[in-house]
Amino acid sequence: MPNSQTANVQLTMAGAVRGARSLGPISLFVIPFGIAFGAAAIERGVTPDQSIAMSLSVFSAAAQFAALDFWEGPLPTLSLLLTVLAVGTRLILMGATLAPWLNRLSRPKRLLALSVLSDVNFADSYDAFRRDDRDVGRLVGGGLALCICWALGTAIGVIAGASLGNLERFGIDVVMVAFFAAIAVGQWEGLQDLLPSLVAATVAVLGLTLLPPGWNIVLAAIAGGIAGVLWHEC
Amino acid sequence: MSAEATAYLTIFLMAAVTYGTRILGAELMSFIRITPRIEAFLKSMAISVMVAIVASAVAQGGFRENTATLVAVAVMAVTRSAIAAVTAAMATAAAWSWLI
Known part of the structure; x- marks a missing residue:
């Protein structure tokens, strides 16, 4: 920053x-x-x-x-x-x-x-x-x-x-x-937030049934963060 | 140990673990130089946490709760006021409960 x-x-x-x-x-x-x-x-x-x-x-x-x-x-x-x-x-x-x-x-x-x-x-x-x-x-x-x-x-x-x-x-x-x-x-600042948000939402929802309580949010946050880096650098 | 003492010890340990999670993120980051890549990661992670909480709730919510969330999104987009958005969502959910 x-x-x-x-x-x-x-x-x-x-x-x-x-x-x-x-x-x-x-x-x-x-x-x-x-x-x-x-x-x-x-x-x-x-x-x-x-x-x-x-x-x-x-x-x-x-x-x-x-x-x-x-x-x-x-x-x-x-x-x-x-x-x-x-x-x-x-x-x-x-x-x-x-x-x-x-x-x-x-x-x-x-x-x-x-x-x-x-x-x-x-x-x-x-x-x-x-x-x-x-x-x-x-x-x-x-x-x-x-x-x-x-x-x-x-x-x-x-x-x-x-x-x-x-x-x-x-x-x-x-x-x-x-x-x-x-x-x-x-x-929300525009297009650069779209990919992380979609990734986070998908992981959070899939994780609901697959992971112990709470872990879906953690995994979704990390996956969304990685998606943001990929968007930033590609 | 008595059940009472065990309960209080457990509560103390719960508080200690939770406090540990509260301070750990910032402590770890104090050893890391914030490059543009890490900045992009943190920024995307911030919105991802919020989107993930909302998405989980929507996946588990009924028609009433999800309509209320949609109202919050719409009101926020128009007014940019979180309080207005939350109040509108609450009113929607309350009205739904009264009417249906």
Whole structure:
């Protein structure tokens, strides 16, 4: 990336406020997902304290829902952790994608900022960094807003989950996918994005049935990246 | 170890593994010089992650969910506002649930 596009990267409170504002509305929609997790966790025998501790410290819907599948009897810790790793692999790719900006910060700042990296603030920050808002505070503020709402939802879910009924009737279930679709459209720069997108979509869909949960996204992202390099060089 | 202690240890390890995945990408990239080829890879990977998430969801979604996603794409293309796109998709899905 040309140096001019990654110069002057900062980590400020003002940036954090912008990130929290930008993702505030989406964060509110995370609460129902937290409720769904809290209710499911209680059903699987996770205690209320453990459920909330998990949402605050792990802060990954995909990893936490996957973990519930293993949550019975003597915990099969190793296979559970391998699944968490598999689901989290896509965070490695997102961190690498943000690296041209993040790595302009000192290592302690970077390690702190990345503790709240998730799919949603990744998409928001990547978008903002490319539009010249090069403040990693944006990632942190957005991440904190998401994490607080996720934990708050979990707390509501463990207390009252069963009595709230189905939240689908409010259309909340489509929020996350609609958000990613919107950001992808916003990022679209033309023909050079077509081949990576087609490759990624194909691999993701084929991988759904052929691979363990989560791996299809990882493989699709790498395949799409390679397709982009081929397009760039041919 | 008691079941309680095992549960908390497992949660701690889950958090540690997930934090590891959060920091690993940027750490690895700090050892790599970003050439135009790597830049093209990262850029395509960014849009690929988002497209892959959407494509998986569409493959598993019903008519209602996929119509909502289509509405989000259309509204984003016209307004360039992610919030408008998400709100329109939500309204579509909610209306669908009420009417059908």
